[in-house]
Every structure is written in C-alpha cells, then in structure tokens.
Amino acid sequence: MTSRQQGRRAVVTGLGVVAPNGVGADAFWKATRQGVSVLDRISREGCGGLPLKVAGEVRDFDPQAVIDSRYLVQTDRFTHYAMAAADLAVADARFTPDPEQPYAVGVVTAAGSGGGEFGQRELQQLWGQGPRFVGPYQSIAWFYAASTGQISIRGGYKGPCAVVASDEAGGLDALAHAARSIGRGTDAVVVGAAEAPLAPYSMVCQLGYPELSLAERPEAAYLPFTAQACGFSPAEGGAMLLLEDEQAARRRGATVRAHLAGHGATFTGASRWEESRDGLAAAVRAALDQARIAPEEIDVVFADALGVPAADRAEALALADALGPAAERVPVTAPKTGTGRAYCGAPMLDVAAAVLAMEDGVLPPTPNVTEVCHDLALVTGRARPAELRTALVLSRGLMGSNSALVLRRGERP
Amino acid sequence: MSNTLSYPELADLIQARAGVSITPADLEQPGAHFDDFGVDSLGLLGVVGELENRHGLKVTTGAESAKTPAEFLQLVNSSLSAKAGA
Numbered sequence: 495m496t497s498r499q500q501g502r503r504a505v506v507t508g509l510g511v512v513a514p515n516g517v518g519a520d521a522f523w524k525a526t527r528q529g530v531s532v533l534d535r536i537s538r539e540g541c542g543g544l545p546l547k548v549a550g551e552v553r554d555f556d557p558q559a560v561i562d563s564r565y566l567v568q569t570d571r572f573t574h575y576a577m578a579a580a581d582l583a584v585a586d587a588r589f590t591p592d593p594e595q596p597y598a599v600g601v602v603t604a605a606g607s608g609g610g611e612f613g614q615r616e617l618q619q620l621w622g623q624g625p626r627f628v629g630p631y632q633s634i635a636w637f638y639a640a641s642t643g644q645i646s647i648r649g650g651y652k653g654p655c656a657v658v659a660s661d662e663a664g665g666l667d668a669l670a671h672a673a674r675s676i677g678r679g680t681d682a683v684v685v686g687a688a689e690a691p692l693a694p695y696s697m698v699c700q701l702g703y704p705e706l707s708l709a710e711r712p713e714a715a716y717l718p719f720t721a722q723a724c725g726f727s728p729a730e731g732g733a734m735l736l737l738e739d740e741q742a743a744r745r746r747g748a749t750v751r752a753h754l755a756g757h758g759a760t761f762t763g764a765s766r767w768e769e770s771r772d773g774l775a776a777a778v779r780a781a782l783d784q785a786r787i788a789p790e791e792i793d794v795v796f797a798d799a800l801g802v803p804a805a806d807r808a809e810a811l812a813l814a815d816a817l818g819p820a821a822e823r824v825p826v827t828a829p830k831t832g833t834g835r836a837y838c839g840a841p842m843l844d845v846a847a848a849v850l851a852m853e854d855g856v857l858p859p860t861p862n863v864t865e866v867c868h869d870l871a872l873v874t875g876r877a878r879p880a881e882l883r884t885a886l887v888l889s890r891g892l893m894g895s896n897s898a899l900v901l902r903r904g905e906r907p
Numbered sequence: 908m909s910n911t912l913s914y915p916e917l918a919d920l921i922q923a924r925a926g927v928s929i930t931p932a933d934l935e936q937p938g939a940h941f942d943d944f945g946v947d948s949l950g951l952l953g954v955v956g957e958l959e960n961r962h963g964l965k966v967t968t969g970a971e972s973a974k975t976p977a978e979f980l981q982l983v984n985s986s987l988s989a990k991a992g993a
Contacts, residue, residue, distance in 0.1 A: 564945065567926025626960055629924065630949040 504673035505904060506752040507743050508587025508736035509846050510579035512688060514550030514729050514833040518582060521554070522843075523850040527877045529859040531832040533712040533727055540694040545708050546701060548715040549692055550729030550834030568631045569644055570609025571730075575688035575839075576641035577648065579734035583684060584649070587736040587748060591650065591682075598742075600653030600680045601646045602672045603734075604664030604687040605638040606837035606891075610696035612636055617695075645684055645734075653680045661891025663759065665732070665841035666899045670757035672737050681742040687838035688732030700728060703892055704765065705802050713862050716831050718799035719806050721867045726801040729830075732839020733846040750904035752849045755884070756785030763894040767800075771808035771815065773896040774798075774888060778816035785900040787884060789817035792824050792900075794857055794880070796844040796887040797870075799828035800835075809888065810868040825857050825880065827873040832861030841889035845899065848885035852903040855879055910991050911984045912958065917976060924957055925950025934976040941974060948972060951979065958983060964990045 511518060515525035515532045525532070536542075536549050557566055557574045565577060580601075591599050613636035619627040634640055639657040646655045654675045658668040665687045672683035691700060700706055707725030709715035716727040743750055758780025762773035782789065798809055814821045829847050830840055851858055857873045857880045866872045887899045914931040921927050921944075929944050941951065952971040959966055966986045973979035 562926075563922075563928060564926035567924070568949075626956060630952040630956070633949070 501741065502677050503740040504676045504737050504754040505740045505743055505750045506735050506754065506849055507738050507748045507750065508583040508585070508589060509751070509849060510581065510583030510586060510686070510734040511843065511846050512552055512555060512575045512579045513731045513733070513843055514552050517552070517554050519586060519846060519850065522846065523854070526829045526832070526847050526858045527854070527856055529832060529861045529877065531713065531861040533715060533832065533834055535712065536692060538692050541692065541697055544694065544697050544701070546697050546706060547710045548707065548712050548727045550727065550836070551692060552731040565644065568635060569640060570612035570635045571690035572605070572609055572688055573635070573641045573644050575690060575731055576603060576686070576734060577645055579686060579688055579732060580645045580649070580684050583686070583734045583736045589682065589736055589748070593650070596650055596652040598653055598681040599649070599651040600672070600675050600683040601642045601651050601655045602658065602668045602675070602683055602685040603642045604658040604660070604668040604838035605641065606662060606664070606689055607691060607696060607699070608638045609636040609640055610699070611690060611693035614693060614695035641688065649684070651684060653683070661893045661895035662835070662837050662840060663889040663891045663895035663897035665838040666757060666887065666889050666897040667759055669737070669754060669845065669899060670759070673754045673757070676737060676739045682736060682738045684734055685737050686732060686734035686842045688734070689837045689839045690730045691728050691837060692730050705800060705805070705892055707801065716801050716834060717863055718801040718828055718831060719810070719866045719868050719870060719872055720863055721865070723801045723803050723806055727834040729834030729836040729840070731836050731843070733842040735845070752852065752904045753902040754899070755787070755902045756781040756783065756900040757897065758784065759895065759897040761894050762896060765892065766894065767802060767805035767808050770805065770890055770896055771812045774809060774812035774890060774898070775815040777896045777898040778812065778886065778888070781886070781898040781900045785902070787900065789820040791884050792817065792820065792886045793882045794848070794851065794885045795824055795826040796848055796885065797826050797828045798888045798890045799830060800890065805890070806868060810870050814869070823871060825873050826870045827858055828860045829858045831863055841887060841897070844887045845901065848887055848901050852882040852885060852901070855881060857882070910987050912980055912987065914976065914980070917980065920954045920957055921946055921950065924953035939976050941976065962987060962990065
C-alpha cells in the first residue's frame with residue numbers, strides 16, 4: 495500500500511493458519527477448496543447447557559505438542575493459537591530474523607475479546623477461594639494485547655508492536671496498520687488475529703448478540719444470503735501472516751505471495767445493518783482508490799456474509815453500489831460458512847484463503863449454502879477454476895466496523 | 908511438609924505456577940539466575956502466593972523480586988522460620 499518512504503510496499507511472504515478446518519495453510523486450503531463444513535455441536539467442557547449449540551472448534555491442535563509449557567501456564571488459548579500461527583507464518587516465509595536488527599520486525603494482532611477462558615478460571619478462584627488464590631498471570635493473559643506481547647517477546651521482535659481492537663473488521667485493519675509500519679521503515683511485521691471464544695463465560699457474553707445463531711443443526715446454523723439465514727455460528731482460530739517490505743523480501747530471495755494493495759475502513763454503529771450498506775460501499779471505494787484499480791479488475795470477493803437477512807441485503811447492495819455493473823458478474827464466495835466466524839480471526843482466514851485461491855487459480859465454494867436469495871454470483875457447491883489476479887476481502891463487526899482489503903497476486907510459488 | 912523450602916520443592920512450584928521446568932540441581936548451581944531460566948517476577952509472585960496459602964503466613968515482601976534461587980530460598984525460609992519460632 496502507499497507509503498511515506500518512496501518505494502516501500504507491503505507484501506505477504508508467509509501464511510500461518512490455525513483454523514477449524516485445518517492447521518497449517520496446506521490443510522486449511524485443501525478443506526476450503528473442497529468446501530468441507532466442519533461446523534459441529536460444541537464439545538467443550540462446561541458448554542453443554544448453553545443455548546449456543548453450533549460452532550467451529552479447532553480440533554486438530556494439541557497445545558501440549560506445539561506450545562512451550564511456560565506459555566500453557568501463562569497464556570490463554572487465544573494466544574496459543576496466535577503463537578502457533580505466527581510460528582507457521584515465519585516458517586512458511588523461510589524467514590530468519592537477523593539478531594543484529596531486532597527493531598526491523600514488528601508484531602500486530604487484532605483481538606475481539608482477549609483471554610476469556612483463562613480469565614474465567616482465575617475469576618472462579620477469586621470468588622471460590624479469595625483474592626490470594628488468583629494467579630499473577632491473570633494480569634496479562636486475559637488482555638487484548640497478550641498475543642502481540644508474547645509473540646514479540648518470544649521471537650525477539652522489537653519493532654513497532656500493536657494490537658488493534660476495532661471489532662471483527664480489526665483483522666483487516668491490523669493488516670493496514672502493519673502495512674503502514676512497513677511504509678515507515680519496518681522491514682517485516684508478523685500480523686494477524688486468532689480468537690478462542692468457545693468457553694462458558696465467553697459464550698455467555700456472546701448470547702447478548704442478536705445476530706448469533708442458536709440453531710441446533712450444524713448444516714442449517716449459518717446460511718448467509720439464503721432465505722433460511724438465521725444468524726452466524728462463531729468459531730475459534732485465525733491466521734497470522736508475515737508481511738514484508740517488497741524490496742527487503744526480494745533481497746533475501748523470498749517469494750512474494752501477494753501484495754496488500756488497498757484498504758478502507760468505516761464505522762456505521764452497532765447492529766445497524768441497513769446503514770452498513772453505505773459504510774461498506776465507502777470502505778470498498780477507499781480500498782479500490784488506494785489500490786488504484788477499477789471495479790472490473792476485482793476477480794473475486796470474499797464476503798463478510800453475516801447470515802442476518804438485513805445484513806446480507808446490505809452487503810449485496812454495497813457491492814452493487816461500489817462496483818457498479820461489475821458487481822453483477824464478479825464471483826463472490828464465503829468459505830467461512832464451513833468453519834463459522836472466528837471474530838477478528840475470520841477476515842484473516844479469508845485473507846489467507848484469498849492468497850491461496852489466487853495462487854491455485856481456484857474459487858473456493860460457500861459450504862452448506864445452495865439457494866441464494868440476493869443478487870450475487872455466489873460460488874456454491876464445488877470449487878471452480880478461475881484466473882484470479884485481484885481479490886477483495888470484506889469484513890464487518892457486530893459493533894459497526896466495516897473494512898475492505900484489496901489483495902493482488904504475487905508470484906506463483 | 909517440612910518448614911523449610913528445598914530446591915526440589917521450589918522446582919516443583921516453579922513448574923506448577925510458571926510452567927518452567929528446571930532441575931533442582933540447576934537451581935542449586937552457584938550463580939544460577941532466574942532470568943537465565945526464563946522465570947519472571949510474575950512467576951515468582953505465583954510461587955510466593957502458593958507458599959503463603961499453604962503455610963498461612965506472609966512471605967517477606969520482595970521475595971518475588973529475588974534474582975537468584977539462593978536469595979529466594981533465603982527470604983522464604985527466613986519467613987517460615989520466623990513463623991515457626993513465633
């Protein structure tokens with residue numbers, strides 16, 4: 495994206511994914527391309543008696559196997575996912591930080607709720623046994639910034655670090671924030687989001703969202719853009735990327751997987767879905783503007799796809815408003831119907847899917863969705879081949895954030 | 908439970924409260940330093956809290972800021988023996 499220092503452009507060189515449908519970019523992409531749905535009844539301890547029944551759990555992840563024992567004790571599950579995804583991204587990029595240049599690498603994460611499971615355990619100690627029984631790591635483990643801090647400390651990444659708390663769309667905003675850091679002179683940023691909202695206290699908090707799907711059957715719980723739309727199913731997990739300055743990446747011989755070409759963000763208020771039409775359209779226009787591309791150049795849209803009729807309608811209209819006639823033919827997909835929405839992790843998984851889709855030349859489908867009741871060319875059923883050079887990723891948050899991100903294809907690996 | 912904290916007991920407490928595995932022998936090495944093991948002051952604070960809950964006493968303020976296992980044991984054991992002698 496545009497930068498203050500001439501010629502500095504942010505590119506994606508590594509993907510790290512911890513998702514309900516796969517851990518690692520390869521497993522994630524295989525399941526996404528196949529349109530596998532892994533939405534299922536929630537199986538976590540203590541969650542059985544709650545009205546929220548269906549979600550996307552990360553089940554192929556053994557924290558004991560990949561997370562050092564000190565972080566198992568000191569951090570929440572959302573940080574375990576973020577740390578594991580960060581390791582995967584750095585390894586995927588074949589990136590070895592230069593110990594002489596610790597300030598060349600930064601960390602940015604987005605977070606929607608912090609460490610609810612850890613916090614619940616310690617608060618139970620508080621009221622069950624008293625304040626002397628609350629562990630000191632509670633002071634940092636629940637916190638929104640915990641994942642950024644732990645990734646930074648463990649990796650020795652002393653460059654600009656931040657956490658973006660701007661709702662679900664914060665996943666995309668974190669990428670924009672990281673791209674600005676690169677524009678200002680940071681060579682690499684480990685950036686993304688992972689969430690862990692499937693624990694009793696966290697689930698009870700979500701019950702206040704009117705958009706939450708309380709459906710009992712996994713295949714019918716999250717059906718955006720259909721007449722059966724009844725809200726969204728939550729998910730855990732997310733993705734981290736290695737974002738680098740293009741020249742720095744080329745100097746070390748890294749493969750440029752995708753360019754972060756443009757980003758736009760607006761705010762239209764909590765649950766005001768009709769108004770999100772204008773907000774989302776404005777975000778798309780800003781992103782296209784920054785990317786200096788025309789609507790016809792968008793080859794695929796990864797939709798927000800909330801699954802609430804008013805929100806789905808607003809999104810379809812926003813695309814028509816922002817893309818004009820191009821909206822009628824551009825393929826739209828929402829792979830997250832197979833995994834659920836991992837809050838800030840959701841748009842990050844879409845960004846990972848967009849990079850992989852462009853590399854593979856394949857449009858992934860929208861699992862479980864068949865009959866679309868909006869004016870959208872939604873990819874349903876099976877994946878299909880397509881020449882994809884430019885992708886648009888959309889995200890909205892329940893509190894009113896709307897963001898759009900334009901990605902352009904890099905080199906095929 | 909004995910009224911003094913030993914290196915093996917300290918190693919167990921650090922494992923439980925800070926998640927860091929250290930052998931008692933390594934803890935006992937002359938010049939051993941908590942920083943070198945990656946045990947931070949929050950971890951030591953958790954160990955102090957556990958000892959206070961077990962023994963029902965206040966451990967000398969500042970034990971959680973001890974830099975070395977030897978210093979930590981000395982601060983904790985002086986609190987324990989003060990209680991025993993009281």
